[in-house]
Amino acid sequence: MSDVAPAIELKGISKAFGPVQANKDISIRVMPGTIHGIIGENGAGKSTLMSILYGFYKADAGEIFISGRKTAIPDSQAAIAAGIGMVFQHFKLVENFTVLENVILGAEDSGLLRPSLSRARRELKNLAEEYELNVDPDALIEEVGVGMQQRVEILKALYRKADILILDEPTGVLTPAEADHLFRILENLKREGKTIILITHKLREIMEITDTVSVMRRGEMTATVKTSETSPPELAELMVGRKVLLRVDKVPAQIGRKILEVKDLNVTDDKGVHRLKGVSFDVHAGEILGIAGVAGNGQSELLEVLGGYERATGLVKINGEEIDLTGAKSDGQSRRARGISHVPEDRQREGLIMDFHAWENTAFGYHHDAEYQRSKLFMNNAAIRKDTEEKMARFDVRPPDPTLEAKSFSGGNQQKIVLAREIEQNPDLLLIGQPTRGVDIGAIEFIHQQIVALRDQGKAILLVSVELEEILSLSDRIAVMFDGKIMGERMPDKTDEKELGLLMAGMTTEPRGLLHEAVEAQLAHAGGDAGKEV
Amino acid sequence: MDFATLLQMLDATLRLATPLLLACLAGLYSERAGIFDIGLEGKMLAAAFLSAAIAAVSGSVWLGLLAGIGASMILSAVHGLASITFRGNQLISGVAINFLAAGLTVVIAQSWFAQGGRTPQLTGDARFNPIQLPLAETLQDVPILGPIYYELISGHTILVYVALLMVPLTWWILFRTRFGLRLRAVGENPAAVDTAGVSVIWLRFAAVGICGILCGIAGAYLATALQAGFVKDMSAGRGFIALAALIFAKWRPWYALYACLLFGFLQAMSLRSDVIEGVVGFQVNGQFLDVLPYILTVVILAGFVGKAIPPRAGGEPYVKER
Numbered sequence: 001m002s003d004v005a006p007a008i009e010l011k012g013i014s015k016a017f018g019p020v021q022a023n024k025d026i027s028i029r030v031m032p033g034t035i036h037g038i039i040g041e042n043g044a045g046k047s048t049l050m051s052i053l054y055g056f057y058k059a060d061a062g063e064i065f066i067s068g069r070k071t072a073i074p075d076s077q078a079a080i081a082a083g084i085g086m087v088f089q090h091f092k093l094v095e096n097f098t099v100l101e102n103v104i105l106g107a108e109d110s111g112l113l114r115p116s117l118s119r120a121r122r123e124l125k126n127l128a129e130e131y132e133l134n135v136d137p138d139a140l141i142e143e144v145g146v147g148m149q150q151r152v153e154i155l156k157a158l159y160r161k162a163d164i165l166i167l168d169e170p171t172g173v174l175t176p177a178e179a180d181h182l183f184r185i186l187e188n189l190k191r192e193g194k195t196i197i198l199i200t201h202k203l204r205e206i207m208e209i210t211d212t213v214s215v216m217r218r219g220e221m222t223a224t225v226k227t228s229e230t231s232p233p234e235l236a237e238l239m240v241g242r243k244v245l246l247r248v249d250k251v252p253a254q255i256g257r258k259i260l261e262v263k264d265l266n267v268t269d270d271k272g273v274h275r276l277k278g279v280s281f282d283v284h285a286g287e288i289l290g291i292a293g294v295a296g297n298g299q300s301e302l303l304e305v306l307g308g309y310e311r312a313t314g315l316v317k318i319n320g321e322e323i324d325l326t327g328a329k330s331d332g333q334s335r336r337a338r339g340i341s342h343v344p345e346d347r348q349r350e351g352l353i354m355d356f357h358a359w360e361n362t363a364f365g366y367h368h369d370a371e372y373q374r375s376k377l378f379m380n381n382a383a384i385r386k387d388t389e390e391k392m393a394r395f396d397v398r399p400p401d402p403t404l405e406a407k408s409f410s411g412g413n414q415q416k417i418v419l420a421r422e423i424e425q426n427p428d429l430l431l432i433g434q435p436t437r438g439v440d441i442g443a444i445e446f447i448h449q450q451i452v453a454l455r456d457q458g459k460a461i462l463l464v465s466v467e468l469e470e471i472l473s474l475s476d477r478i479a480v481m482f483d484g485k486i487m488g489e490r491m492p493d494k495t496d497e498k499e500l501g502l503l504m505a506g507m508t509t510e511p512r513g514l515l516h517e518a519v520e521a522q523l524a525h526a527g528g529d530a531g532k533e534v
Numbered sequence: 535m536d537f538a539t540l541l542q543m544l545d546a547t548l549r550l551a552t553p554l555l556l557a558c559l560a561g562l563y564s565e566r567a568g569i570f571d572i573g574l575e576g577k578m579l580a581a582a583f584l585s586a587a588i589a590a591v592s593g594s595v596w597l598g599l600l601a602g603i604g605a606s607m608i609l610s611a612v613h614g615l616a617s618i619t620f621r622g623n624q625l626i627s628g629v630a631i632n633f634l635a636a637g638l639t640v641v642i643a644q645s646w647f648a649q650g651g652r653t654p655q656l657t658g659d660a661r662f663n664p665i666q667l668p669l670a671e672t673l674q675d676v677p678i679l680g681p682i683y684y685e686l687i688s689g690h691t692i693l694v695y696v697a698l699l700m701v702p703l704t705w706w707i708l709f710r711t712r713f714g715l716r717l718r719a720v721g722e723n724p725a726a727v728d729t730a731g732v733s734v735i736w737l738r739f740a741a742v743g744i745c746g747i748l749c750g751i752a753g754a755y756l757a758t759a760l761q762a763g764f765v766k767d768m769s770a771g772r773g774f775i776a777l778a779a780l781i782f783a784k785w786r787p788w789y790a791l792y793a794c795l796l797f798g799f800l801q802a803m804s805l806r807s808d809v810i811e812g813v814v815g816f817q818v819n820g821q822f823l824d825v826l827p828y829i830l831t832v833v834i835l836a837g838f839v840g841k842a843i844p845p846r847a848g849g850e851p852y853v854k855e856r
């Protein structure tokens with residue numbers, strides 16, 4: 001074994017963006033035919049390191065060896081030539097091209113397309129058989145599901161004869177079934193001798209599929225261990241630098257009166273697509289209702305309707321009083337007046353104005369509040385600033401400086417600013433979408449505690465998240481959305497990821513038994529394309 | 535309206551549609567690659583001036599054409615430098631080019647020729663002259679087809695045929711060649727092109743370069759074929775009409791041809807108000823006919839003709855994501 005050269009060896013890689021040291025003297029060895037995980041919090045430097053390996057950035061210092069040979073990788077072309085393929089977190093596909101056109105783009109055989117296209121068609125057929133990588137070569141990218149889009153990205157790399165495949169947060173957009181399918185593909189690739197680097201912040205994925213794992217923290221490589229010799233708590237501690245509570249601690253819910261009642265909610269968007277199809281549910285005081293589902297199945301629209309910036313038909317009652325869903329007064333302002341606070345899914349676009357200061361951001365939506373007014377004409381900026389400073393202290397926002405622009409905070413701290421603004425309004429109902437998207441583990445722990453604390457004060461909470469783990473650990477009741485409908489409600493202690501995953505893919509799981517097993521077998525056979533085809 | 539008049543109208547349509555078509559295809563290359571170009575107008579104007587000036591001085595229209603293309607290419611290079619290399623705002627760069635061309639052409643024309651911002655009248659070989667296609671004379675008397683061939687198809691300058699041939703050629707380049715695939719990709723998602731190991735910068739400069747060549751031909755056509763010399767502001771908004779036609783055509787070459795023919799026909803109508811009067815039965819205000827193409831432009835730009843989806847990365851400078 002010792003005479004086999006590592007597929008990849010990085011020695012002393014450093015990279016700075018201005019004053020920020022993204023990578024500090026990083027060395028790593030990845031043996032051929034293995035799956036190597038790189039885990040770390042957001043901003044730990046994982047993606048930067050891989051972008052250097054793929055020629056997207058130039059390292060300030062350090063050397064790269066591919067199969068024992070020192071290799072310079074000044075651009076992506078060189079990386080491809082060295083047999084490296086990369087599947088980015090945000091796919092690099094041309095939406096209105098076919099699968100085939102995307103595969104050959106940049107790897108055409110000659111000036112004319114026809115021969116390249118027919119060769120690629122044959123090649124794709126072979127690869128599909130070899131690795132379970134089924135795609136429809138003539139489908140347009142914008143018309144296929146994310147699962148297939150990801151397979152196209154993998155095929156792009158294999159078509160370019162990649163031996164080393166880097167995947168950056170590959171499961172973020174997938175259903176559990178699709179993620180399982182991806183892992184089967186990765187196992188197949190490994191069996192054929194390919195080397196795989198998996199970048200993720202999910203401990204479970206590391207434990208499930210990798211052979212070795214490297215942990216990064218603040219630009220440094222803190223450890224490289226065999227996966228079989230480590231455990232999730234140990235990895236979490238290595239990532240964060242202190243002990244982390246992985247499970248959410250909470251007492252049983254004290255369910256109170258009905259706060260939110262939603263009946264037969266329907267939304268049709270500008271393009272005439274039916275986004276919500278007769279959605280009904282209730283949320284009670286002292287309860288967290290978690291809405292699970294793959295992104296784009298109507299959860300966003302649901303939050304937008306309740307938050308007051310999407311029109312809908314149907315009935316919504318808060319504290320027994322009906323809310324106007326279509327009139328001129330149906331806006332965020334009127335919702336807040338009724339005791340609804342909203343932490344939107346996309347904090348950078350809907351929750352904050354990135355170029356504005358933290359103190360301005362904490363006043364948004366509540367800027368008409370009496371305490372923020374000096375007179376009818378002027379705002380009391382000093383009061384807002386002071387208020388913000390106190391909120392920042394209570395919510396542990398770092399750095400606690402109200403005069404910094406929103407964009408200069410990390411994802412987790414941005415989220416804390418939004419949370420502070422909304423929670424401290426003491427709402428009856430908190431709408432919260434993707435509370436921990438792009439938030440590091442330490443901050444996740446804090447945010448979860450805040451949500452649970454609000455519940456314990458007897459508030460109603462509607463939680464929307466695409467992270468099943470988060471839904472399972474926070475919710476007192478779980479509703480699963482698929483294609484604009486609620487597929488069913490489950491209690492978190494009486495269900496599991498598998499059952500929820502099937503619901504998320506649009507399959508009813510009742511009654512359990514023969515039908516259930518048949519569906520599951522079919523799912524496995526179909527290659528996990530459940531989200532799209534079923 | 536008799537058959538001969540109709541043929542004359544269509545003949546004029548073809549002549550007037552040619553500069554629009556060339557400019558429209560120029561814009562098509564640029565915008566398909568993700569670089570919006572409202573400087574078509576300025577590039578045409580600059581090309582019109584320099585082609586007429588060089589043709590007048592040298593007596594050779596071909597030298598004039600080359601000079602026109604050169605002038606347009608220089609402005610293209612400025613646009614490319616501003617919007618690709620320095621990632622500036624593409625609209626502002628385009629507006630600047632339009633102003634620059636409008637002012638510079640007249641100033642230089644005055645200082646070179648002292649004829650009130652014009653170039654001298656072009657005659658003989660300093661102009662593109664109509665070419666008679668083979669057998670046009672002989673077949674003239676064949677019923678229906680003869681006059682169509684003689685009047686409508688034959689007897690245009692070479693640039694008209696060049697413009698028409700550019701349509702299938704552009705279609706073929708865009709949809710059948712590697713260069714076309716990459717060009718379309720870079721206008722939709724430059725990151726996909728970049729990660730595939732192809733230079734975004736180079737592709738976009740190539741597209742802007744082609745745009746410059748075609749605008750140059752369009753401008754030279756105005757001054758050395760359609761007219762006989764340069765006059766102030768002679769492009770008369772054709773660059774903007776071409777942009778409207780491009781949107782109308784949904785950034786597709788064959789639709790671009792149809793859109794430009796429509797605009798050309800409207801312009802031909804305004805030249806023949808007598809014919810219009812004969813058809814509709816009352817006198818139509820000539821100025822109303824003059825503004826028709828511009829009204830249609832406004833209607834198209836206001837989105838009354840269905841949804842036109844521009845290339846997705848259009849107008850955005852490409853910056854590598856961190």
